[in-house]
Amino acid sequence: MAGQISNFxxxxxxxxxxxxxxxKRRRMSKATYFxxxxxxxxxDRWRGAPMLKxxxxxxxxxxxxxxxxxxxxxxTIESRKKEGKLPQCVYSxxxxxxxxxxxxxxxxxxxxxxxxxxxxxxxxxxxxxxVCTRPCEEGCRRNYFDEPISVRDLKRFAADxxxxxxxxxxxxxxxxxxxxxxxxxxxxxxxxxxxxKQGYYVTVYDKNPQGGGTLLTGIxxxxxxxxxxxxxxxxxxxxxxxxxxxxxxxxxxxxIKLIDSYDAVLIATGLPxxxxxxIEGEDAEGVWPCLELLKQMNFDNHPKIGKKxxxxxxxxxxxxxxxxxxxxxxxxxxxVYRRGRAEMPARYEEIxxxxxxxxxxxxxxxxxxxIVKGGKVAGLECVKMxxxxxxxxxxxxxxxxxxxxxILDVDxxxxxxxQKMDLSFLEGIDIKLSDRGAIIYDKLTLQTSNPKVFTAGxxxxxxxxxxxxxxxxxxxxxxxxxxxxxxxxKEGRTPQVMPKLYNYPRVxxxxxxxERRRAHMKAIPLEKRLKGFTEVELGFTEEEAVRExxxxxxxxxENCSGCAMCARTCPMHSIEVERTGPQETERKVLKYNxxxxxxxxxxxxxxxxxxKALVMSKDYENSEYSKExxxxxxxxxxxxxxxxxxx
Amino acid sequence: xxxxxELLNFANSHGIPLWAMDAFIAALIALGLFxxxxxxxxxxxxxxxxxxxxxxxxxxxxxxxxxGSLQLVADALKFITKEDVFPSxxxxxxxxxxxxxxxxxxxxxxxxxxxxxxxxAKDLNVGLIYVLAIPSIxxxxxxxxxxxxxxxxxxxxxxxxxAQMISYEVPRxxxxxxxxxxxxxxxxxxxxxxxxxxxxxxxxxxFLVFFVATMAELNRTPFDLAESESEYVNGYHxxxxxxxxxxxxxxxxxxxxxxxxxxxxxxLGGWHGPGPVILAPVWLLIKVFGVIYVLMWVRWTFPRFxxxxxxxxxxxxxxxxxxxxxxxxxxxxxx
Numbered sequence: 003m004a005g006q007i008s009n010f011x012x013x014x015x016x017x018x019x020x021x022x023x024x025x026k027r028r029r030m031s032k033a034t035y036f037x038x039x040x041x042x043x044x045x046d047r048w049r050g051a052p053m054l055k056x057x058x059x060x061x062x063x064x065x066x067x068x069x070x071x072x073x074x075x076x077x078t079i080e081s082r083k084k085e086g087k088l089p090q091c092v093y094s095x096x097x098x099x100x101x102x103x104x105x106x107x108x109x110x111x112x113x114x115x116x117x118x119x120x121x122x123x124x125x126x127x128x129x130x131x132x133v134c135t136r137p138c139e140e141g142c143r144r145n146y147f148d149e150p151i152s153v154r155d156l157k158r159f160a161a162d163x164x165x166x167x168x169x170x171x172x173x174x175x176x177x178x179x180x181x182x183x184x185x186x187x188x189x190x191x192x193x194x195x196x197x198x199k200q201g202y203y204v205t206v207y208d209k210n211p212q213g214g215g216t217l218l219t220g221i222x223x224x225x226x227x228x229x230x231x232x233x234x235x236x237x238x239x240x241x242x243x244x245x246x247x248x249x250x251x252x253x254x255x256x257x258i259k260l261i262d263s264y265d266a267v268l269i270a271t272g273l274p275x276x277x278x279x280x281i282e283g284e285d286a287e288g289v290w291p292c293l294e295l296l297k298q299m300n301f302d303n304h305p306k307i308g309k310k311x312x313x314x315x316x317x318x319x320x321x322x323x324x325x326x327x328x329x330x331x332x333x334x335x336x337x338v339y340r341r342g343r344a345e346m347p348a349r350y351e352e353i354x355x356x357x358x359x360x361x362x363x364x365x366x367x368x369x370x371x372x373i374v375k376g377g378k379v380a381g382l383e384c385v386k387m388x389x390x391x392x393x394x395x396x397x398x399x400x401x402x403x404x405x406x407x408x409i410l411d412v413d414x415x416x417x418x419x420x421q422k423m424d425l426s427f428l429e430g431i432d433i434k435l436s437d438r439g440a441i442i443y444d445k446l447t448l449q450t451s452n453p454k455v456f457t458a459g460x461x462x463x464x465x466x467x468x469x470x471x472x473x474x475x476x477x478x479x480x481x482x483x484x485x486x487x488x489x490x491x492k493e494g495r496t497p498q499v500m501p502k503l504y505n506y507p508r509v510x511x512x513x514x515x516x517e518r519r520r521a522h523m524k525a526i527p528l529e530k531r532l533k534g535f536t537e538v539e540l541g542f543t544e545e546e547a548v549r550e551x552x553x554x555x556x557x558x559x560e561n562c563s564g565c566a567m568c569a570r571t572c573p574m575h576s577i578e579v580e581r582t583g584p585q586e587t588e589r590k591v592l593k594y595n596x597x598x599x600x601x602x603x604x605x606x607x608x609x610x611x612x613x614k615a616l617v618m619s620k621d622y623e624n625s626e627y628s629k630e631x632x633x634x635x636x637x638x639x640x641x642x643x644x645x646x647x648x649x
Numbered sequence: 650x651x652x653x654x655e656l657l658n659f660a661n662s663h664g665i666p667l668w669a670m671d672a673f674i675a676a677l678i679a680l681g682l683f684x685x686x687x688x689x690x691x692x693x694x695x696x697x698x699x700x701x702x703x704x705x706x707x708x709x710x711x712x713x714x715x716x717g718s719l720q721l722v723a724d725a726l727k728f729i730t731k732e733d734v735f736p737s738x739x740x741x742x743x744x745x746x747x748x749x750x751x752x753x754x755x756x757x758x759x760x761x762x763x764x765x766x767x768x769x770a771k772d773l774n775v776g777l778i779y780v781l782a783i784p785s786i787x788x789x790x791x792x793x794x795x796x797x798x799x800x801x802x803x804x805x806x807x808x809x810x811x812a813q814m815i816s817y818e819v820p821r822x823x824x825x826x827x828x829x830x831x832x833x834x835x836x837x838x839x840x841x842x843x844x845x846x847x848x849x850x851x852x853x854x855x856f857l858v859f860f861v862a863t864m865a866e867l868n869r870t871p872f873d874l875a876e877s878e879s880e881y882v883n884g885y886h887x888x889x890x891x892x893x894x895x896x897x898x899x900x901x902x903x904x905x906x907x908x909x910x911x912x913x914x915x916x917l918g919g920w921h922g923p924g925p926v927i928l929a930p931v932w933l934l935i936k937v938f939g940v941i942y943v944l945m946w947v948r949w950t951f952p953r954f955x956x957x958x959x960x961x962x963x964x965x966x967x968x969x970x971x972x973x974x975x976x977x978x979x980x981x982x983x984x
């Protein structure tokens with residue numbers, strides 16, 4: 003009887019549990035689709051025989067180029083991104099310089115056209131080709147196969163090759179509006195170039211004796227020779243930009259006068275001042291702010307520094323400061339940084355080269371006091387740090403270890419712990435500043451609270467790479483153009499497309515054939531480097547450059563570039579690619595054949611294809627194929643001679 | 650209703666015979682009920698589709714009308730325009746009359762069910778007996794459908810249906826004895842009036858037996874043995890198509906509505922609810938559709954019983970429970 007009762011209770015209980023289960027499903031999302039919006043269960047590039055959409059150089063379609071069309075460029079980039087036709091090198095560059103386009107032009111030996119294409123978006127090609135942080139190479143899809151293309155070095159090559167050619171012709175002034183740009187750095191010159199091309203009167207004011215901004219004052223000569231930068235700036239000035247050097251706005255000419263006499267003003271003054279350490283004894287003789295040191299040295303007033311130097315900081319500027327000190331005659335350079343090597347914000351190559359040159363890294367160390375004797379630096383008291391919990395930036399927060407103080411025996415201290423704005427020239431102008439002393443501006447239009455005044459460059463982006471400043475310069479140019487034409491600043495405007503950095507897994511390159519590897523520029527030997535300020539890297543020869551440019555896979559243009567990755571990937575060896583030769587420069591496709599008797603329709607070849615030229619045709623019935631879809635012969639495949647590419 | 654003096658005067662003064670007046674009013678009531686049932690039918694079918702879809706992670710109808718609410722109109726057009734398939738070996742009159750008998754039995758049951766205070770076609774003093782007895786004639790329709798079709802699946806399905814409906818008639822009726830004992834009347838409006846406390850609280854065991862038996866009576870899953878698709882194609886209406894099937898369909902949902910209404914009237918306090926009297930039908934309809942929802946919920950949750958399990962449940966579980974209920978009610982009332 004008891005068993006029956008418990009069975010009875012269990013039965014009812016299970017029924018209510020069942021009812022509970024079904025009622026919960028009402029809140030769950032549906033498992034079915036609306037009919038017209040049904041999604042196919044197979045991915046796009048899946049099933050059906052593989053098919054080539056086109057082959058590079060067969061004359062049907064050229065590679066799309068992205069010239070700078072003021073006001074439409076962002077929209078073009080965004081739509082191409084949505085269509086999947088934007089190569090990752092272009093996407094990952096903040097200014098979206100058409101890396102694919104100019105590398106292809108170099109591969110075809112058209113260096114002048116290549117330089118013209120670079121100049122569309124990248125204002126100072128020779129300088130940027132030396133100092134850029136090269137986000138394009140991080141995005142390069144070749145990372146996935148072996149090593150990225152040396153995009154930056156090819157840019158430098160294009161500029162260097164054309165350096166003896168004449169500058170571009172001046173643009174006729176078609177508009178009667180005048181623009182003043184304060185600051186002749188990358189951002190200011192970019193805006194100047196864009197606006198001069200539209201026919202405006204553009205005047206750039208710079209306080210230094212030569213244009214270039216931080217590229218002039220902050221980058222050591224061994225990385226960027228000053229005549230190279232001058233050539234770049236001259237090319238911008240040749241368009242009709244009036245560059246007034248040695249004029250400091252606020253001192254030599256008040257800002258209010260500029261605002262009154264010009265139709266619009268762009269503030270692109272950057273971050274010229276350095277943060278101070280904020281410790282005892284900082285004002286003693288022998289403490290050189292890093293930016294000041296670099297600036298003095300770039301203007302050939304070699305500052306006198308001691309034999310033993312401590313550089314404080316872990317960024318690119320600190321590396322430059324340390325390496326410059328070596329060249330100024332220091333015998334022992336310590337780099338004091340409060341976090342570990344992995345947390346250093348400087349670029350990997352910089353750290354590596356600095357170490358190569360013999361700089362002593364004092365990691366997890368923080369200066370606490372400058373020891374002063376007789377008004378001069380006699381040492382730097384430091385404390386060892388331990389790493390604690392990660393902070394807001396994701397890096398582990400350093401905490402001092404009590405009792406671990408020690409004294410570094412140095413006679414010069416170079417703080418390089420960050421840069422800040424110098425907005426003293428804004429005094430008395432009705433431009434709103436935030437609590438922290440930065441200019442308040444519109445995020446999209448870069449307009450300040452004074453409608454005639456705009457801002458660009460590191461004032462907007464914060465401390466960063468020159469290419470970011472260039473990107474914001476283009477944005478400012480669009481805003482200024484709209485403002486001067488009287489068009490609404492925001493209407494119909496596409497914001498700047500923000501790049502996403504790709505993080506490819508490292509490929510074990512030691513197993514890859516040497517002819518597929520990335521080319522490296524030759525550099526002068528180490529012992530010669532430290533003696534003077536000659537440029538360390540020597541650039542590519544023409545042969546090297548063309549070979550390197552030919553490594554480019556010309557991604558996402560739907561034309562086969564002959565990389566034969568599909569044939570390497572195919573598990574059934576059903577793809578047969580005949581090329582003119584095994585070298586990268588001989589990648590012209592002679593024959594492309596898919597053996598459908600072996601093909602599994604797995605789609606791996608289409609997945610791996612960097613150009614998206616190889617697609618799964620979705621014709622699952624074999625009878626659908628025509629041979630023309632699958633087979634290319636030599637008459638249709640002519641890469642260099644018949645390519646019709648127009649800018 | 651004819652006792653109303655004004656109506657009698659009206660008939661006398663205009664020379665209308667009494668039988669004509671009677672027929673006219675009866676026809677009016679029938680039409681009104683039919684229209685109401687048609688509307689209820691649409692709502693119920695839409696609700697059934699949406700509820701079953703919701704419980705099965707589907708969308709249900711979405712294209713015809715706003716959110717698919719006019720799907721039944723499209724279905725009705727389909728039913729009407731479909732070919733009326735008549736099996737050559739079928740018994741002509743029995744086959745044709747079966748849907749009518751089914752429909753009529755279900756429709757007649759609505760005669761005594763109140764929709765609100767005074768809103769009842771005929772408030773019989775034996776309403777409870779009537780409402781249990783008349784819809785049971787529907788069994789005859791089921792048997793006629795199965796027999797008339799001359800189809801093995803249909804006749805087996807109809808025999809099962811008859812066995813099941815007759816078996817569950819017993820515990821279903823017995824479970825209501827408790828209510829009759831407490832209320833002291835079989836007039837449905839009086840039963841509603843007597844429910845200061847809902848009878849579901851006074852008669853929980855009775856409610857349980859009544860509810861399960863109602864499900865079996867309605868031939869709904871888990872008791873849909875009569876039309877079990879996996880066994881009998883479609884049971885007794887295998888051979889029916891077009892509007893003839895439509896009538897079975899209509900009758901089925903009408904009995905569902907009637908059963909839900911009866912449950913609400915007997916156990917859930919009828920039209921009682923807060924607010925003015927004008928809201929009484931609204932309260933009743935809320936309760937009715939609540940009951941219908943639970944019935945649908947059960948239908949789309951549980952699998953079908955086997956025939957022997959159905960018989961076991963009816964005779965060995967529900968019948969003793971109903972008898973125990975009467976005994977307990979009697980003991981408590983006498984004490």
